Amino acid sequence: MHYNSQSAVRGEGRRVLGFCLESVSAAVVTCYQAHPGAGAAAMWRRSCGHLGARLCWLRGGLQFPAKRHWGVVSCIDPSMGLNEEQKEFQKVAFDFAAQEMAPNMAEWDQKELFPVDVMRKAAQLGFGGIYVQTDVGGSGLSRLDTAVIFEALATGCTSTTAYISIHNMCAWIIDTFGNEEQRHKFCPPLCTMEKFASYCLTEPGSGSDAASLLTSAKRQGDHYVLNGSKAFISGAGESDVYVVMCRTGEPGPKGISCIVVEKGTPGLSFGKKEKKVGWNSQPTRAVIFEDCAVPVANRIGDEGQGFLIAMKGLNGGRINVASCSLGAAYASVVLTRDHLNVRKQFGEPLANKQYLQFKLADMATRLVASRLMIRSAAVALQEEREDAVALCSMAKLFATDECFAICNQALQMHGGYGYLKDYAIQQYVRDSRVHQILEGSNEVMRMLISRSLLQQ
Template identity: 35%
Template sequence: MSDRAPQPVERRLPTEESRQLVALVRDIVSKEIAPRAAEEEEAGVFPREVFTLLSEAGLLGLPYDSAHGGGDQPYEVYLQVLEELAAARLTVGLGVSVHSLACHALAGYGTDEQRAAQLTAMLSGGLLGAYCLSEPASGSDAASLRTKAVRDGDDWVITGTKAWITHGGVADFYTVLARTGVEGPRGITAFLVPGDAEGLNAAVPEKKMGMKGSPTAQLHFDGVRVGDDRRIGEEGQGFAIALSALDSGRLGIAACAIGLAQAALDEAVRYATDRRQFGRPIADFQGLRFMLADMATQIEAGRALYLEAARLRDAGEPFSRQAAMAKLFCTDAAMRVTTDAVQVLGGYGYTLDFPVERLMREAKVLQIVEGTNQIQRMVIARHLAGPETR
C-alpha cells in the first residue's frame, strides 16, 4: 500500500476532555466496529453488543445532562463523535443518532419525576431507543398521522401502525407520537412506550438496498396501554416536541453523511495512490486529481456547515434553518462523493471486495430520513420567504 494513505481527520475540539473523548471513540472504532463492518452488513447482523459497549463507555447520552446519566457534551462535540462512528459503520452512527432523537422528548419536555424515573437508564443504562413518527400513509406529511391514543381512566390506549422505524423490534423503548385530539398538528401527543409493552408487535424488517444491519420495521400498536405518567409534555404538544427533536436529529444525519463521505474519500485516495497505470499512480492524472479535490471540498464545506449549526444550538440561538441546510447539503454531498469514489476505483468499485459500493448504497437513505431533502428545501424557503400562500 502507498505510504500516502489518508490520515485521520484533525478535529477542532474545545477542551482536552473532548479530545480524549474522540480518541476513545477512534479506539473503539478501530478495535470493535471497523474490522467487522463489511461482513456484518452483508450478513444483515445487528450489532447490539456494540451499542451496549457504547452505553458502558458513556457514548449514548453525550449531549444530555450528567445529572441524568448524560455526558454534558456540546452538540459540536457530539456530532463529531457521530461522524467518527458513521465513517466506520453507518448502522452504528445512525443508530446512535436515532437513540439520541428518541431521548430528546423526555429530556426536554418531561417532568422532573419522569426524568428521574426513566432518563438515566435511557442515557447510560444499556437501553436502546427508537422514534415513532412516520406511518404508512403519513411520511413527509407527519401532521396527518392516524395512530390514536384514547384516555381510559389513568391510562392511555394506543392503536395504530408506525412505519420506517429504525430499531423497530429491537429497541427497549419507543418515543411515540399519537393523535389524542383534533385533526392536524394540534391534536398530537407524545408518549414513552416500553419495548415489551403488551400489544406492541414488530413486522418483518424491510429488505433494503443498504444498512442491512440496521432493522427498519413497521410497529403495530394493538391496544397498547400506558399510564399517564408515560405521557410526555402536555396533551396536544406532541407535534411541537417532534419538530424540536427533528431539528437536532437533522444535524445528526448531516454528521453521519460527512462521516460516510469521508470514508469514501479516504478509500478513493488510498486506491488512487496505490493503483498504477501507464507506469505511474493513477492519482497523478489530472482528471482524477480534480475529482478527489472536489470530493474533499464538498466534505469540508459540509463539515463546516453542520458544525456552525451545532454552535448555534449550543449557544441557545435559533438553528432550524441551518439544520435543514446542513442536512440537505451534507447528504447530497455524501451521495455525490460516494458515487465518485466508485468511479475512481473503476470496476473494482463495483465489487464487494471494496467498501465504496456499500457506502454509495448507504448514502442514498440519508437523503430520505429525518425529512426528505425536498422537505429541507421547503423548510429553508419558509425561513426566507415565509409560508406558502394558499
C-alpha cells in the first residue's frame, strides 16, 4: 500500500501498529494489528509505550523498564494542544519512527548508512514533501503540522530526520519560487523521494557570512557555467538535485541567484566523505563545480533573487531542525524517566532521590518550553507575520540549546551506561549537537533577534 498525499497521512493515523519482543536479546518482531475505534490519544500512548523499549539497547537486545508511569509522560505529551487531525498524523510519524527508524538508528550511525529505502517508505506516508503543494505530489500541510511530524520522526533517528527536513526545504523552495514547468519537473520525484535533494549555500570561505559567497555562475547563451565549491553539504554525492546559491552579479546579497544542478551534470563532482561526530546516517561532502554548464531553465526565480530565496528557506529550516532537536530531547526525557525508575543505588530506585527528581523536572520544563516556542514560530511563519523571522530565530536558538542540554543531562543521569554505544542516549547527544551550528549558527540567531529589536 502506498501513501503519497495528505489524505493518506490522515487515513493511516486511524491504524495502530502493534509491536512485540521475543526476548530482551532477540530481534524486534513487528506485528501489524488493527485496533478499530481506538482514539488518537490512546494510539499515541500505545506508540510511546514502545519508545523506551525500542531506543534503549543493552548488548544488542532491548531493555524494558519495570513499569510505566503515564502521569509523568502526560505533562510532556507532544499531542497536547493539537487538533484530532494533527494527532492522527503525529501518530503515524511516531509509529513509523518506532517501527522503521529506532531499531536501525544505531546501525546507520555505526556503519554510516544512508537509509534510502526507509526514507522512501517515509515518503509513501507523505513525508517527502510535507509542506509542498498537493498538485505536484506534496502533502500540503502547514508549518505547524511539519514541526509536529519532525519531532515525532526524530525520536526514531534524529540524523535521518534532519536530512529529510533539508530535503523538504529544497522541495519547498522549488515549489514556491519555481515556475510551473520547474515545479512539475522536480517536485513529484522529490516528494516520493525517488530523487533526493541537497541545499548548497555554505562555502569554505563563507559560513555565517553567506552573502559573501564566491561560487560563480556566468551566463553563456542558454546556460550558466558554474565554478566554485560548497562545503558541509548534507546528502552530497547521494542526492540527485542540488539547490545551489551562486553569484550571477555584483558582490553582496543582490548578486546571488538560485540554480538547480542535477547529478550527472559534467563538471559536478564531490569531495571526500567527511568523518563527523554525529549525523552519520547522512553523508556530508564538498560539492565542486568546474566549468559546470547548467541550463538557464534551471534557475529558480529571477537573477538576484537567490539570497532572498535562501533566507526564506532557512526560516522554515530553523523550525525544522529545532523540531529534530525536540524529538531527540523528548526521547531522552522518556528514557531517563524509565532509567530512574529501574536503576537502584543505595537500596532504592534513583527515582526516589530528590536531586534527580529536580533534574528531571528541569528537563521536562525546558522540553515543553522549547516545544511551545517552536510551534509559536511555526504559526507565525505560516501566517507570514512580520515577527516570523525573529520568532524562527528565537525558536531555533532556544530549542537547539535547551534540547542539547536535555540530551546531555540525560546522558549524565544514565551514569556510565549513558556513555556506552549500546544505549541510545549518546547518539541523541551526538546527533543534536550540530543543530546549534547549522541553518545559521546560534550566534547568528542572536544577531538576527537583536537586529529585529534595534530596528523597531
